[in-house]
Amino acid sequence: MLKLLSSSSARQIHNHLASPCLRVTTESSTNPLLKALGSITGLTRRTSRNPTYYQRALFCSGSSNDGSGEVVEVELKSGESGADSTDASNAIVPTNPRPEDYLTVLALPLPHRPLFPGFYMPIYVKDPKLLAALQESRKRQAPYAGAFLLKDEPGTDPSVVTGSESEKNIYDLKGKDLFNRLHEVGTLAQISSIQGDQVILIGHRRLRITEMVSEDPLTVKVDHLKEKPYNKDDDVIKATSFEVISTLRDVLKISSLWRDHVQTYTQHIGDFNFPRLADFGAAISGANKLQCQEVLEELDVYKRLKLTLELVKKEVEISKIQESIAKAIEEKISGEQRRYLLNEQLKAIKKELGLETDDKTALSAKFRERIEPKKEKIPANVLQVIEEELTKLQLLEASSSEFNVTRNYLDWLTALPWGNYSDENFDVLRAQKILDEDHYGLTDVKERILEFIAVGKLRGVSQGKIICLSGPPGVGKTSIGRSIARALNRKFFRFSVGGLSDVAEIKGHRRTYIGAMPGKMVQCLKNVGTANPLVLIDEIDKLGRGHAGDPASALLELLDPEQNANFLDHYLDVPIDLSKVLFVCTANVVDMIPNPLLDRMEVIAIAGYITDEKMHIARDYLEKSTLEACGIKPEQVELTDAALLALIENYCREAGVRNLQKHIEKIYRKIALRLVRQGELSEPDVSGESKKAEAESIQSSSGSNEASRNEENDETSVEAETVMTDQPSEQIQCPVDQPANSKEATETEKIEESEVTKAVEKVLVDTSNLADFVGKPVFHAERIYEQTPAGVVMGLAWTAMGGSTLYIETTQVEQGEGKGALQLTGQLGDVMKESAQIAHTVARAILVEKDPDNPFFANTKLHLHVPAGATPKDGPSAGCTMITSLLSLAMKKPVRKDLAMTGEVTLTGKILPIGGVKEKTIAARRSEVKTIIFPSANRRDFDELATNVKEGLDVHFVDDYSQVFNLAFGYDQNEEK
Numbered sequence: 001m002l003k004l005l006s007s008s009s010a011r012q013i014h015n016h017l018a019s020p021c022l023r024v025t026t027e028s029s030t031n032p033l034l035k036a037l038g039s040i041t042g043l044t045r046r047t048s049r050n051p052t053y054y055q056r057a058l059f060c061s062g063s064s065n066d067g068s069g070e071v072v073e074v075e076l077k078s079g080e081s082g083a084d085s086t087d088a089s090n091a092i093v094p095t096n097p098r099p100e101d102y103l104t105v106l107a108l109p110l111p112h113r114p115l116f117p118g119f120y121m122p123i124y125v126k127d128p129k130l131l132a133a134l135q136e137s138r139k140r141q142a143p144y145a146g147a148f149l150l151k152d153e154p155g156t157d158p159s160v161v162t163g164s165e166s167e168k169n170i171y172d173l174k175g176k177d178l179f180n181r182l183h184e185v186g187t188l189a190q191i192s193s194i195q196g197d198q199v200i201l202i203g204h205r206r207l208r209i210t211e212m213v214s215e216d217p218l219t220v221k222v223d224h225l226k227e228k229p230y231n232k233d234d235d236v237i238k239a240t241s242f243e244v245i246s247t248l249r250d251v252l253k254i255s256s257l258w259r260d261h262v263q264t265y266t267q268h269i270g271d272f273n274f275p276r277l278a279d280f281g282a283a284i285s286g287a288n289k290l291q292c293q294e295v296l297e298e299l300d301v302y303k304r305l306k307l308t309l310e311l312v313k314k315e316v317e318i319s320k321i322q323e324s325i326a327k328a329i330e331e332k333i334s335g336e337q338r339r340y341l342l343n344e345q346l347k348a349i350k351k352e353l354g355l356e357t358d359d360k361t362a363l364s365a366k367f368r369e370r371i372e373p374k375k376e377k378i379p380a381n382v383l384q385v386i387e388e389e390l391t392k393l394q395l396l397e398a399s400s401s402e403f404n405v406t407r408n409y410l411d412w413l414t415a416l417p418w419g420n421y422s423d424e425n426f427d428v429l430r431a432q433k434i435l436d437e438d439h440y441g442l443t444d445v446k447e448r449i450l451e452f453i454a455v456g457k458l459r460g461v462s463q464g465k466i467i468c469l470s471g472p473p474g475v476g477k478t479s480i481g482r483s484i485a486r487a488l489n490r491k492f493f494r495f496s497v498g499g500l501s502d503v504a505e506i507k508g509h510r511r512t513y514i515g516a517m518p519g520k521m522v523q524c525l526k527n528v529g530t531a532n533p534l535v536l537i538d539e540i541d542k543l544g545r546g547h548a549g550d551p552a553s554a555l556l557e558l559l560d561p562e563q564n565a566n567f568l569d570h571y572l573d574v575p576i577d578l579s580k581v582l583f584v585c586t587a588n589v590v591d592m593i594p595n596p597l598l599d600r601m602e603v604i605a606i607a608g609y610i611t612d613e614k615m616h617i618a619r620d621y622l623e624k625s626t627l628e629a630c631g632i633k634p635e636q637v638e639l640t641d642a643a644l645l646a647l648i649e650n651y652c653r654e655a656g657v658r659n660l661q662k663h664i665e666k667i668y669r670k671i672a673l674r675l676v677r678q679g680e681l682s683e684p685d686v687s688g689e690s691k692k693a694e695a696e697s698i699q700s701s702s703g704s705n706e707a708s709r710n711e712e713n714d715e716t717s718v719e720a721e722t723v724m725t726d727q728p729s730e731q732i733q734c735p736v737d738q739p740a741n742s743k744e745a746t747e748t749e750k751i752e753e754s755e756v757t758k759a760v761e762k763v764l765v766d767t768s769n770l771a772d773f774v775g776k777p778v779f780h781a782e783r784i785y786e787q788t789p790a791g792v793v794m795g796l797a798w799t800a801m802g803g804s805t806l807y808i809e810t811t812q813v814e815q816g817e818g819k820g821a822l823q824l825t826g827q828l829g830d831v832m833k834e835s836a837q838i839a840h841t842v843a844r845a846i847l848v849e850k851d852p853d854n855p856f857f858a859n860t861k862l863h864l865h866v867p868a869g870a871t872p873k874d875g876p877s878a879g880c881t882m883i884t885s886l887l888s889l890a891m892k893k894p895v896r897k898d899l900a901m902t903g904e905v906t907l908t909g910k911i912l913p914i915g916g917v918k919e920k921t922i923a924a925r926r927s928e929v930k931t932i933i934f935p936s937a938n939r940r941d942f943d944e945l946a947t948n949v950k951e952g953l954d955v956h957f958v959d960d961y962s963q964v965f966n967l968a969f970g971y972d973q974n975e976e977k
């Protein structure tokens with residue numbers, strides 16, 4: 001409470017407080033505000049240096065002795081609330097205030113560390129009210145506040161950094177909450193400056209909060225704390241402080257960070273006594289906030305010094321670790337730097353000596369060197385693109401991704417064989433020789449190639465063409481492609497488009513994609529190095545559907561001679577001339593080739609081989625190449641004709657020869673193994689003279705040995721084979737696979753055995769031992785009837801695997817008035833089902849004509865089946881076979897022996913042409929058919945067949961079913977038998 005002062009009481013207070021900074025006016029004031037404050041018991045502080053201009057005063061109510069009264073700040077503005085300068089001049093105004101005069105202070109929360117006396121600390125005040133209050137107090141020339149460390153939230157670990165989250169929360173703390181979170185002991189902080197929300201504090205003296213005065217901004221009452229009295233000359237304190245000093249010196253020596261700390265945060269340390277030393281050590285240490293707070297709270301000087309010593313000692317250790325880490329890293333970096341510098345120097349020296357240019361220049365030089373010889377042939381637009389890209393390369397940063405893209409692009413552009421053609425062979429005779437060398441038969445294909453060469457010779461230039469070789473697997477489509485390339489002296493490149501569904505495979509990716517690549521054609525040109533290779537596109541009938549674009553259209557652009565002179569690959573982005581490329585495609589089924597593509601092709605069908613052709617191929621090509629591949633000398637083995645024939649007829653009856661090749665390889669591999677085994681057995685550990693002598697003795701007794709071996713072999717060896725001795729006439733049987741642990745074998749027997757095998761020179765493969773090499777025949781004969789019964793007729797079919805024979809079987813299910821019906825089985829397709837219905841109708845009509853009284857079809861339920869029910873079948877060509885089968889059953893008369901037929905039939909009985917004449921003829925031969933009926937329209941196809949295919953066949957060409965009827969049933973049954 002404030003009481004108006006009389007001059008005497010004011011002086012009394014003045015004297016009592018004995019403060020030189022107080023000035024007391026003697027006149028009493030009528031200021032109503034002062035009156036309202038009631039009696040004054042203690043004067044604390046004046047706020048203005050000049051008593052004439054004072055505006056505020058701090059008064060403390062209650063006892064003036066202990067200073068425990070309430071502090072009241074009074075505004076004494078002149079002219080406000082009746083207070084004027086005259087009135088105010090009556091108040092008691094202190095001069096030169098001291099920090100210890102502050103008994104009520106604004107509380108500043110410190111989130112990270114306590115503030116030590118004598119140190120700077122910048123803090124950020126986010127609370128606008130608090131900031132305003134601080135600014136106000138600075139204006140009032142009372143720039144002091146209390147700085148208190150904030151306690152962690154209960155349950156948090158002070159050593160764990162949780163980011164800015166906690167900091168955010170403290171700005172939200174207000175009033176009582178904030179008060180409860182503050183450590184009791186803090187520091188009286190002078191507000192040195194305020195810039196924005198940054199406030200620089202300078203620590204002065206320790207405070208202890210006693211109670212909260214106001215909540216927002218938080219104002220607290222404080223006690224000023226003093227160190228406990230201590231003896232300056234105490235040895236222990238001295239020793240401890242010296243240790244602190246020497247440790248600090250060590251740290252300062254090691255850590256430059258500490259030196260900076262000392263310079264930045266210490267402020268007029270003043271007289272450097274022991275308590276200050278302890279504060280100093282703790283303040284600059286890196287200890288956590290609670291350890292620092294402990295030092296701050298410690299008023300016992302010795303204890304405080306001890307605490308500080310612990311902290312600085314720890315700091316020494318940390319500094320040592322820091323130093324070693326720094327040293328290790330420095331060493332590593334300096335090593336790398338050194339290497340880098342040396343490398344750079346090396347590069348510079350090499351450059352100076354002209355030994356090496358920098359990467360980019362070297363790269364550009366490489367590309368230029370590449371295009372130099374073919375510069376004349378490279379199209380102008382391509383040259384321009386190359387030049388532009390080379391300029392771009394120089395401007396790009398070598399480490400950029402764009403640089404790599406440009407480099408790869410240039411690599412492709414410059415690597416292509418622009419205008420580089422291989423010298424073509426226009427020598428027809430030579431070409432024919434090469435073609436014959438590689439393949440037996442295939443006259444059509446060879447003729448076509450020779451025509452191509454002849455045209456090239458006359459025109460002087462060859463032309464890009466698309467040839468399509470179609471036929472069953474293994475007939476040599478791929479290998480003839482390779483052979484054509486050899487004959488024409490063109491480079492060969494093969495790629496399969498079977499299942500290909502991505503257009504990018506053909507046309508390339510756009511350069512913008514990561515990992516972009518040009519298409520197959522550009523890769524081919526780079527690979528072969530000439531612009532006129534022979535490109536074999538395999539399995540074109542199995543081209544995929546395409547999920548991104550249509551591969552068939554892309555192939556069209558590639559193959560079409562009209563378009564491919566300017567083929568544009570997405571990656572290359574410059575037109576390439578593919579008009580000189582010879583494209584050869586292969587397919588199993590021509591029907592599956594997309595029509596626009598097929599339209600541009602010259603299809604050459606390879607039908608498959610008959611036994612005779614297979615024999616030739618096996619003898620002259622497959623056997624020779626296999627012998628070579630297995631490392632067997634021709635004189636070491638003999639595969640008899642009979643064995644080969646058996647192999648073809650019983651094991652490899654399909655149209656192609658791939659399976660035959662596999663079987664021959666299998667035989668020769670087995671022979672190779674046996675020869676090696678024998679060879680090993682025949683290497684006895686005897687030398688020179690003794691060997692010779694033994695050989696002679698063995699030779700003289702060979703007859704008896706052979707005889708004994710023969711006997712033994714008959715009884716014991718299941719897997720025996722025919723072997724020949726020096727004299728081919730003397731054939732003996734000897735076991736090739738010896739029982740590994742023959743206990744009975746004596747020493748002499750062993751020698752004899754080895755010498756006998758040594759004499760073996762030729763392995764004979766005959767029909768008798770063929771099964772030992774290739775196992776039992778796996779092929780079941782197509783022919784299931786020796787003589788077809790009534791209702792069964794042999795037809796001829798075409799499949800992707802070649803031709804084959806098939807039976808049409810008809811039987812009667814039940815009979816009865818008006819029960820005539822037809823039931824079909826055998827996985828027949830729609831066309832074949834319709835064909836059967838037609839056959840039923842036509843057969844009925846014919847029967848009416850031939851035997852009007854026979855009600856068979858009207859009263860009989862029939863079942864027509866086509867065996868091999870697991871294989872789907874379709875097509876109209878079995879029409880005439882079905883009619884014949886139905887009529888045969890109706891008339892109960894089997895058809896002529898060894899007859900096969902094929903032909904589509906109309907409802908009126910006309911016979912329409914069919915496809916696959918060669919395949920069907922070959923299939924008929926395979927099944928030992930003697931008589932074949934073909935539609936007349938196919939006569940030309942048949943006439944074109946090679947003589948060996950036609951040989952020995954009785955072929956009839958028919959226009960009308962009546963002719964078939966006569967051929968099938970117009971025979972004398974007795975004669976047939």
Ligand SMILES: Nc1ncnc2c1ncn2[C@@H]1O[C@H](COP(=O)(O)OP(=O)(O)OP(=O)(O)O)[C@@H](O)[C@H]1O
Nearest residue numbers: 438439440473474475476477478479617621657658
């Ligand atoms: N007329 C022939 N003369 C000599 N060897 C042949 C003849 N026909 C095929 N061959 C041989 O048969 C093997 C198989 O031929 P190739 O691989 O060319 O068959 P393909 O018709 O391309 O089969 P696919 O349709 O399965 O690709 C090759 O080793 C080839 O040399």
